[in-house]
Amino acid sequence: MTHLQRESCELAIVGGGPAGLAAATLAAELGVETVLFDEQSAPGGQVYRNVEANAPRHDALAAILGGDYAGGLALVRAFRASGAAYEPESAVWQVAASGKVGVSRGGRAYLTRAQRVVLATGAMERPVPVPGWTLPGVMGAGAVQTLMKASGIVPDRPVVLAGCGPLLYLVAVQLVRANAPLVAVVDTSAATLAGTVRAALPLLPAFAGDLAKGLSWIATLKARRIPIHKGSRLVVEGTGRVEAVTFDSGGRRVRIATSLLLLHEGVIPNNQVTTSLRCKHVWNVAQAAWRPETDPFGATSSARVAVAGDGAGIGGARAAVHRGRLAALDAAFRLGRIGRDERDARARPERTALAREARLRAFLDRVYRPAEAVRPLDDDTLACRCEEVSAGELRGLIAEGFTDLNQLKSFSRCGMGQCQGRMCAGTVGRILAEGLATDMAAVGHYRLRIPVKPLPLAELAELGHADRNDKPVLEVADGDPSQRI
Amino acid sequence: MTRTDVIVIGGGIHGCCTALHLARRGLKPIVLEKNTVGRHASGVNAGGVRQLMRHTAEIPLSMAAMDAWERLDALLGPELAANCNFVGGVGQIGIAESAQELAWCRERVAEMRALGYDFEELIDADELKRLVPSVADICRGGIVSRRDGHANPFRTTQSFRLRAEQLGARILERTRVTGLEQGDGGWTVTTDRGTFGADIVVNCGGAWAWQAGAMVGEHFPKSHFASTLMVTSRMPHFIDPVVIGIDRVLSFKQTEAGTVVIGGGILGDPDLDAETAETVSDRMMESAATVYEFFPILRQATIVRTWAGLEALMPDVIPVIGPSRVASGLWHAFGFSGHGFQLGPIVGSVIADLIVDGVSPLPIAAFSPTRFTAEGKLRPPAQ
Amino acid sequence: MFRRLQPDDSSATIYFDGRAIRCRPGESVAAALLAAGVDRFRTTPVGGAGRMPYCMIGVCFDCLVEIDGQADRQACLVPVADGMTVRSQDGTGRFGIQ
Ligand SMILES: Cc1cc2nc3c(=O)[nH]c(=O)nc-3n(C[C@H](O)[C@H](O)[C@H](O)COP(=O)(O)OP(=O)(O)OC[C@H]3O[C@@H](n4cnc5c(N)ncnc54)[C@H](O)[C@@H]3O)c2cc1C
Numbered sequence: 017m018t019h020l021q022r023e024s025c026e027l028a029i030v031g032g033g034p035a036g037l038a039a040a041t042l043a044a045e046l047g048v049e050t051v052l053f054d055e056q057s058a059p060g061g062q063v064y065r066n067v068e069a070n071a072p073r074h075d076a077l078a079a080i081l082g083g084d085y086a087g088g089l090a091l092v093r094a095f096r097a098s099g100a101a102y103e104p105e106s107a108v109w110q111v112a113a114s115g116k117v118g119v120s121r122g123g124r125a126y127l128t129r130a131q132r133v134v135l136a137t138g139a140m141e142r143p144v145p146v147p148g149w150t151l152p153g154v155m156g157a158g159a160v161q162t163l164m165k166a167s168g169i170v171p172d173r174p175v176v177l178a179g180c181g182p183l184l185y186l187v188a189v190q191l192v193r194a195n196a197p198l199v200a201v202v203d204t205s206a207a208t209l210a211g212t213v214r215a216a217l218p219l220l221p222a223f224a225g226d227l228a229k230g231l232s233w234i235a236t237l238k239a240r241r242i243p244i245h246k247g248s249r250l251v252v253e254g255t256g257r258v259e260a261v262t263f264d265s266g267g268r269r270v271r272i273a274t275s276l277l278l279l280h281e282g283v284i285p286n287n288q289v290t291t292s293l294r295c296k297h298v299w300n301v302a303q304a305a306w307r308p309e310t311d312p313f314g315a316t317s318s319a320r321v322a323v324a325g326d327g328a329g330i331g332g333a334r335a336a337v338h339r340g341r342l343a344a345l346d347a348a349f350r351l352g353r354i355g356r357d358e359r360d361a362r363a364r365p366e367r368t369a370l371a372r373e374a375r376l377r378a379f380l381d382r383v384y385r386p387a388e389a390v391r392p393l394d395d396d397t398l399a400c401r402c403e404e405v406s407a408g409e410l411r412g413l414i415a416e417g418f419t420d421l422n423q424l425k426s427f428s429r430c431g432m433g434q435c436q437g438r439m440c441a442g443t444v445g446r447i448l449a450e451g452l453a454t455d456m457a458a459v460g461h462y463r464l465r466i467p468v469k470p471l472p473l474a475e476l477a478e479l480g481h482a483d484r485n486d487k488p489v490l491e492v493a494d495g496d497p498s499q500r501i
Numbered sequence: 502m503t504r505t506d507v508i509v510i511g512g513g514i515h516g517c518c519t520a521l522h523l524a525r526r527g528l529k530p531i532v533l534e535k536n537t538v539g540r541h542a543s544g545v546n547a548g549g550v551r552q553l554m555r556h557t558a559e560i561p562l563s564m565a566a567m568d569a570w571e572r573l574d575a576l577l578g579p580e581l582a583a584n585c586n587f588v589g590g591v592g593q594i595g596i597a598e599s600a601q602e603l604a605w606c607r608e609r610v611a612e613m614r615a616l617g618y619d620f621e622e623l624i625d626a627d628e629l630k631r632l633v634p635s636v637a638d639i640c641r642g643g644i645v646s647r648r649d650g651h652a653n654p655f656r657t658t659q660s661f662r663l664r665a666e667q668l669g670a671r672i673l674e675r676t677r678v679t680g681l682e683q684g685d686g687g688w689t690v691t692t693d694r695g696t697f698g699a700d701i702v703v704n705c706g707g708a709w710a711w712q713a714g715a716m717v718g719e720h721f722p723k724s725h726f727a728s729t730l731m732v733t734s735r736m737p738h739f740i741d742p743v744v745i746g747i748d749r750v751l752s753f754k755q756t757e758a759g760t761v762v763i764g765g766g767i768l769g770d771p772d773l774d775a776e777t778a779e780t781v782s783d784r785m786m787e788s789a790a791t792v793y794e795f796f797p798i799l800r801q802a803t804i805v806r807t808w809a810g811l812e813a814l815m816p817d818v819i820p821v822i823g824p825s826r827v828a829s830g831l832w833h834a835f836g837f838s839g840h841g842f843q844l845g846p847i848v849g850s851v852i853a854d855l856i857v858d859g860v861s862p863l864p865i866a867a868f869s870p871t872r873f874t875a876e877g878k879l880r881p882p883a884q
Numbered sequence: 885m886f887r888r889l890q891p892d893d894s895s896a897t898i899y900f901d902g903r904a905i906r907c908r909p910g911e912s913v914a915a916a917l918l919a920a921g922v923d924r925f926r927t928t929p930v931g932g933a934g935r936m937p938y939c940m941i942g943v944c945f946d947c948l949v950e951i952d953g954q955a956d957r958q959a960c961l962v963p964v965a966d967g968m969t970v971r972s973q974d975g976t977g978r979f980g981i982q
C-alpha cells in the first residue's frame with residue numbers, strides 16, 4: 017500500500033465520526049492545514065458508518081437503517097469537499113503531549129508532528145459483565161448494528177436484546193424492519209413507563225420529534241408482538257455458545273432460548289488517548305463513566321489537545337457536530353487564523369444548540385441509568401475478558417488488602433491483555449469501589465501508556481520518525497557494558 | 502505521636518526487606534510509603550535476577566542475594582515464596598554479535614576469574630544455540646551466568662511486605678515523610694499523616710531518597726532516570742534464559758504468562774514531582790529493532806503495553822548503603838541505578854546487621870555515603 | 885446465524901482454516917466470517933474458551949485471528965482482500981512457532 021507519511025500538520029484530528037468530520041470541515045474552511053485520521057476505511061464514525069455507500073441506495077438496507085442514518089451523508093460530503101486531508105485505515109496508537117501523533121497504516125507505523133490535536137474518538141458500548149457474557153453468540157447491540165451498516169448482514173436465528181438505552185430500542189426496530197427473528201427485548205432499566213413519561217413532559221414541545229420517534233419504536237415492537245420484559249439479574253446459559261438467557265421478571269425467573277444475545281447498556285467515552293496523556297478526568301455520575309475535563313471549547317489539561325464528541329462525555333451525534341465545530345474554532349484561533357472575537361461570535365450559535373441537546377441528554381441519562389443495581393456481578397462473572405479474571409478473584413485480593421486499581425492489575429493481570437483495559441476498567445473500578453465502600457472518583461482509573469492500540473514490534477522497529485535528536489538509551493561509564501544499568 | 506524503634510522510609514523492595522529483617526531481629530519497624538507498596542521501581546521493573554556482568558564491587562552482595570533467591574522459602578515461607586514466580590537456573594546471557602563484543606566477553610571472563618569468581622562463563626555459538634534455539638545465526642556466543650533468572654517484581658515486593666507484616670512490622674501506605682529531625686529523644690519523623698518518633702531511621706526512598714537526605718542537610722546526587730519496558734501479547738513459550746546485549750541495546754525475557762518483556766535501558770521522560778514517567782516511542786525503536794534482528798520469532802510480536810519506572814541513578818552506578826555521614830541513627834539504602842531488584846533479598850539483611858550488630862559480614866565499603874562531598878558530588882577515585 | 889441482505893455482491897474469496905468463504909470486497913474479515921456462520925474465531929490463551937466478536941468496533945479484541953500468517957489481527961478492523969488466508973487463533977496464536 018502506498019500512502020503519504022506526513023511529517024507534520026497544523027491540526028490532527030483523530031476519529032471520523034460526526035465530531036471529527038465537523039471539526040475537520042470547519043478547520044479546513046478556516047484555512048487550517050488539517051489531517052483526519054480514522055481507523056475505519058470510510059468516514060462516518062460509529063453512527064454513520066459506511067453511509068457514503070449505503071445512503072444513496074434507497075434499497076432495503078437504507079429503509080432498515082432509517083432517515084437519521086442517511087442524514088450523516090451531508091456531513092461526510094461537506095468533509096470531502098472541505099480540503100481537509102483524510103487518512104483512512106489509520107489507527108492512532110499515540111498522541112504525545114508534544115503533539116507527536118503515532119499512526120499505523122497498512123503495516124507501517126510513522127510519527128507526524130501536529131501543532132494541535134482534536135481527539136474525536138467517540139464512544140464504545142459499555143461492557144455488560146453478566147455470567148456467561150463471554151460465550152460466542154453474545155454481542156453488543158451496536159455490534160450487530162455495525163454489521164448491518166457495514167456489510168448488510170442481519171441475524172437470521174433467534175435473537176434477544178437485553179439492556180437499556182435508546183440505542184437498544186433503535187437496534188430492536190432495525191432488526192424488526194430487517195425481518196430478523198427478534199424473540200424478545202429485556203429492558204433492564206429501573207425506570208417505569210409512568211416515570212419516563214413524567215420526566216419527558218418538560219421536554220415538550222421542544223423535543224416532540226425525538227420523543228415521538230421513541231414512542232414509534234415502542235409502537236413498532238408492540239405491533240410486531242415483540243415481548244418487552246422488565247428484567248434483572250441476567251444470566252447467559254450455554255456450553256460452548258449461548259443457548260438461552262435467564263432473568264428475574266415480575267417475581268419469577270424467565271428463560272428464553274436464543275442463538276444470539278445482544279447486550280447494551282448505553283455507550284461510554286472512548287478515552288484511552290486522554291488517559292494516556294494523563295489529562296484530568298472526572299467521574300460523570302449521571303453517565304456512570306469517566307470523561308476528560310474540558311473547557312467550553314473542548315480543550316483538555318494537555319496544552320495542545322482538545323476532545324470533541326462523545327469522547328468528551330456522551331452527548332449524541334447532533335451534539336458531536338457542535339462540539340467538533342467548537343474545537344475547530346478554538347484550534348483556528350490558537351493557530352492564528354481567526355481572532356478571539358470571531359471565535360467567540362461563531363461559537364455562540366453552537367453553544368446555544370449544544371445547550372438544547374444537553375436537555376435531551378439529561379433526560380436520557382436519567383431514564384437510562386445503567387443497571388448496576390440489577391447487575392450484581394456474581395463472583396464467577398469474568399470482569400476481565402482478555403486475562404479471564406473473575407469478580408471473585410478481584411474481591412479476594414481486595415479482602416487481602418489491595419487498595420489500588422493498578423495493584424489489582426499488577427497482581428491479577430486484569431487489564432493487561434490485548435484490549436488494554438478497555439473492557440474491564442469500569443468493572444474493576446466498580447468492584448474496588450464497592451470493596452472499599454467508596455466511590456469511583458476515589459478509586460480512579462488504570463494508568464495507561466502508549467501504545468493506545470497494540471502495535472506490531474516490527475512496525476515500531478521500523479518506525480519512520482520525524483526527528484532523532486533524542487538520546488534513546490542511558491549511557492554510563494563510557495559505555496563499559498560491565499557498568500550497564 | 503507514634504513511637505517505635507525504627508522507621509523505614511519507602512515501601513519498595515529494599516524498604517520492605519529491611520523491615521522484614523529488622524522484625525526478624527526483634528525490632529518493631531514501621532515502613533512509611535507515600536504511595537502504595539511496590540508502586541515504583543520495585544513493582545514495575547523487568548524482574549531480572551542477574552549476577553551477570555555486574556559492577557565488580559557489587560558481586561559479593563549479588564552472590565549472597567542469589568543464595569537468598571534460591572532459598573526464598575526460608576525467608577518468606579513456602580506460600581509467599583511461590584507467589585514471587587521466581588524462576589532460577591535458566592541463566593542470563595550476554596549475547597555477542599560482533600568480534601569485538603566476543604573479545605570483550607573473553608576479557609571480562611578472564612577478569613572475573615582473576616578476582617576469584619567463576620559464575621560467568623564464556624560460550625560459543627553452539628552453546629548459545631543450545632541454550633537459546635530461537636537466536637539468529639548472526640550471534641556468535643557470549644557470556645552466561647547459569648544460576649540467574651527472573652521473578653515477578655510486583656508479586657515479589659508484595660511477598661516481602663506480607664512477610665515483614667507477619668513478623669510484626671507495620672507498613673503504612675499513603676503516608677509521606679516530609680520532615681526529619683533529631684533531638685534528645687531520637688528522631689521525629691513528620692508525615693502528612695501524623696508524627697512518628699524513632700531511635701533509628703532507614704532511608705529506602707528510591708528515586709526520592711535524596712530528598713530525605715536533604716531533610717537533615719546530607720546531600721546526594723539528585724539524579725534519577727525513567728527506565729522503559731515494552732511488553733508483548735502472550736506468545737507460545739520459546740525461550741528460558743534472560744538475554745541482554747553487550748554493545749547493542751537489548752534485554753528481554755519471556756514471563757510465566759508468555760508475554761515478552763523488552764527493555765535495555767530505554768529512557769522514558771521522568772516526572773519526579775508527579776511521581777510518574779512517560780514512555781517515548783522514538784526511543785524504543787532501537788531496542789525493538791535489536792530484539793527483532795536477534796530473534797526472528799519476535800517479528801510477529803505485538804507490543805501491548807509500555808511503561809517506565811523511576812529509579813535513582815548514582816554517577817558510579819552503584820548504590821548507597823551505609824550510615825549517614827552527618828547524623829547518627831540514620832542509615833541509607835538507595836541509588837540502585839537500574840539493577841537493584843536482584844539485590845532485593847540481601848540489602849535489608851545488611852542494614853539489619855549494621856543496626857543490630859554494628860557490622861555486616863558482607864563487603865560494603867564501596868557503597869559508603871562518604872564517597873560524596875558535602876554538596877553531594879561524587880569524589881574522584883582515591884588512588 | 886446471519887444472512888446477507890444482498891447475497892449477490894459477494895465477489896471476493898477468503899480462506900478460513902482452509903475453507904473458501906465468499907464475501908463482499910472491502911467488508912471486514914469479521915463480517916465475512918460471521919456471515920459464513922463462523923462462531924469461534926479464537927480460543928483464549930488462559931482458559932482455552934471459544935470466542936467470537938463482541939464489539940465489532942475494535943475495542944474488545946475477541947475477534948483476534950491469524951491473517952496471512954500474522955497473529956493477533958483484529959478481524960473486525962481488517963478489510964478482506966481476495967485470496968486472504970485466515971486462521972482461527974488458538975490460545976496465544978502460533979507466531980510461526982509450531
Ligand atoms: C457500535 C455503536 C453504534 C452506534 N450507533 C448509533 C446510532 O445508530 N445512532 C446514534 O444516534 N448513536 C449511535 N451510537 C452512539 C454514537 O457513537 C455517537 O453518539 C456518535 O457517533 C458520536 O460521534 P463521535 O464523532 O463523537 O464519535 P464516533 O462516531 O464514535 O467516531 C469515532 C471515530 O474514531 C475512530 N477512532 C477511535 N479511536 C481511534 C484511534 N485510536 N485511531 C483511529 N481512529 C480511531 C473510530 O473508528 C470512529 O470512526 C453508536 C455507538 C456505538 C459504539
Ligand SMILES: Cc1cc2nc3c(=O)[nH]c(=O)nc-3n(C[C@H](O)[C@H](O)[C@H](O)COP(=O)(O)OP(=O)(O)OC[C@H]3O[C@@H](n4cnc5c(N)ncnc54)[C@H](O)[C@@H]3O)c2cc1C
Nearest residue numbers: 511513515535543546547549678707810837840841842843
Ligand atoms: C523499568 C525498570 C526495570 C528494571 N529492571 C531491573 C531488573 O531487571 N533487574 C534488577 O535487578 N533491577 C531492575 N531495575 C531496578 C530495580 O527495580 C530497583 O533498583 C529497585 O526496585 C529499587 O528498589 P527501592 O526499594 O530502592 O526503590 P523503589 O521501589 O522506588 O521504592 C522506594 C519507595 O520509597 C517511597 N518514598 C520515597 N520518598 C518517600 C517519602 N518521603 N515518604 C514516603 N515514601 C517515600 C517511594 O514512593 C517508593 O515506593 C529496574 C528498574 C526499572 C525502573
Ligand code: FES
Nearest residue numbers: 937940944945960
Ligand atoms: S470484535 Fe471487538 S475488537 Fe474486533
